[in-house]
Amino acid sequence: MLRWLALSMGIINPGESRLSAIYVLDAMMHFQFAEKKDPSVEEISEYISREWGPINEKTLRYHLLQLKNSNIATHSKGRYALVHPEYGDRYDENAWISDYFEKEIYPIKEKIASVIKELKKRQTR
Secondary structure (H helix, E strand, O other): OHHHHHHHOOOOOOOOOOOHHHHHHHHHHHHHHHHOOOOOHHHHHHHHHHHOOOOOHHHHHHHHHHHHHOOOEEEEOOEEEEOOOOOOOOOOHHHHHHHHHHHHHHHHHHHHHHHHHHHHHHHOO
16 A cells, blocks of 8 residues: 555656655654654654664655655654645644645646647647
């Protein structure tokens, strides 16, 4: 399920064999929705080591940066969190995924609709 989620969100590419990005996503989801807290790098590393096996700190920080650059995670005062939803409880997975879709997926839908409309116009000429 984590692999599918990571693929769906563009965190990994199809056929990617490295799993460290999935481990980091799992840790972020765990802390956000199960523990309801913003973890430090050390806490994330401990969680991944316990659940999946050791992770190199450089690799962990790389994937956290990728999540931040993808507007999935934030970093403040040495703590990481999934981007807080505009409305609703930040620890509610439904509020979080609704906000994610609104910000990241809906604009893509609009662009696709616009392109299809333009293609349709060209075909009717």
